[in-house]
Amino acid sequence: MRFYDDFLSSLGLVCAQVLLTLDNLSDREQFLNARNTFAELLTYNVVPIVNENDTVAVRELRFGDNDTLSAQVATLVEADWLFLMTDVDCLYTANPKDDPNAQPISDVEDFAHLNADTKTKGTQWGTGGMATKLTAGRIAVAAGCTMAGRGQKRWLLMVPLRGSLQLDVGAVRAVQMHKKSLFAAGIVRVDGDFAAHDAVSLLDEQGIEFGRGLVNYSADELERVKGKAAKEFERELGYNGPDEVVHRENLAMLTDPHCMHEEDEH
Structure with a gap:
């Protein structure tokens, strides 16, 4: 948080730490309270820095990785875009480090028919690997489409x-x-x-x-x-x-x- 505070301060911005658990978002009232908190912070041009609240989260109600957490937050605030950081240049049909025949996939039009091997775990810089990014992508895309545009349906994507x-x-x-x-x-x-x-x-x-x-x-x-x-x-x-x-x-x-x-x- 000190890093974020120093970095954003140099740009004239203020940040605030927000700690969440899946339990918070799976409860409808807490979901609405969290959404109102984000809305108020953004109204005052405060940049929320979100992390999982590990001190109170139980295993059954944890996000488990930052990719899923980011997708849930993007859904919560009705964001237009979700950017996931990774140390590879794009999605591949297989792990290019292990399979020389792996082909890059630049665009995914339909997750249901995606042909990609995502069994490889994350690296030292991340814990989820590409599988969690695809899961996060599905959640975020669903939340942005017309059929999932209502508040109740957005909330459904967060319930365990x-x-x-x-x-x-x-x-x-x-x-x-x-x-x-x-x-x-x-x-x-x-x-x-x-x-x-x-x-x-x-x-x-x-x-x-x-x-x-x-x-x-x-x-x-x-x-x-x-x-x-x-x-x-x-x-x-x-x-x-x-x-x-x-x-x-x-x-x-x-x-x-x-x-x-x-x-x-x-």
Whole structure:
């Protein structure tokens, strides 16, 4: 912080340290408070220097790397741009230090169809490697698109994931292309140990994550009703709950449905 203070002071700027945990941002009220704090700092032309609050963060609710933290903050403040620093010149199909056939990738138009090996860990200058940068990129891009432009949907991208739901092709198209809610009939697989109102990943038939949402049922309950119509809920669960497993208002997309649709047509 002394370095940042000295550097920015030489430019006539004031900085302030902001410490965050994923727990802060996964709580809706704390999320809004953090957003208001950033807005107030920027109003007074104060440059926020953000870091993870390691003194209070628990392992299950940590960002874990600065790439993910930066994407969450970019989402929080509705930033137009996110720049991630790295010691390589660009993204490659494989690690160019190990694979002489690695090819550079200058532009990524669709994360779902990206062909890049990102298994290599970070260097002495960073801990995440390229994998965390791609994860951060997906979060930031999703937060900037029209479908994730509302405050509730931006917040959904920050809630810790407790499991995943794999959908059939019809359900993927209904949720992604036609902006429908998710129903149990379209679920083919349930993974994780989550409760009602927890956040889960939504996976397509290839197992690729394309969205996230808050579920109305627990993992055990969804195991019993997956692939079934809502009218069968009372017999399977012993009560009549919401028809929707994930309501449309509690869904956020991670990929551009128009890009996916264009590839399907070709």
